[in-house]
Every structure is written in C-alpha cells, then in structure tokens.
C-alpha cells in the first residue's frame with residue numbers, strides 16, 4: 001500500500017495524539033490508531049475511529065477547559 005499524498009511512502013500503522021481547540025478550550029486525545037506514511041508523515045483515520053474521536057472531543061469540549069484523554073476512553077460506536 002502506497003501513500004496517496006506523496007506517492008512514495010509505505011503506509012504503516014501507528015498511534016498519534018490529536019489536538020482540537022474551540023472557543024478557548026483545548027482537548028487532546030492520545031494514542032489514536034492511525035495509518036501513517038513513513039515518508040511524508042501524512043496520517044489517516046479509519047471511518048469508525050474518526051467517529052469515536054469526534055464524539056470524544058465533543059464530550060471533552062462540552063465539559064472541560066483543558067482535557068486530555070486516551071483513545072481507549074472513546075465509546076464504542078455501533
């Protein structure tokens with residue numbers, strides 16, 4: 001499997017944090033499973049993973065000014 005972005009890199013599985021800032025609030029989700037290009041560093045989230053991460057960010061940004069949670073806190077999505 002080759003990278004769509006640079007056309008060179010091999011895609012490998014990795015874990016990355018993601019940061020979202022909204023209305024003066026900051027939320028970080030760590031250890032998100034991603035597919036990552038070894039060459040250019042582009043990374044992609046799987047559809048179901050992206051939905052879980054979005055839900056988790058919505059929770060965090062609704063309640064805390066600053067929040068850090070691991071991806072394993074995300075709720076399972078049917």
Ligand SMILES: [Zn+2]
Nearest residue numbers: 003006037040
């Ligand atoms: Zn690439």
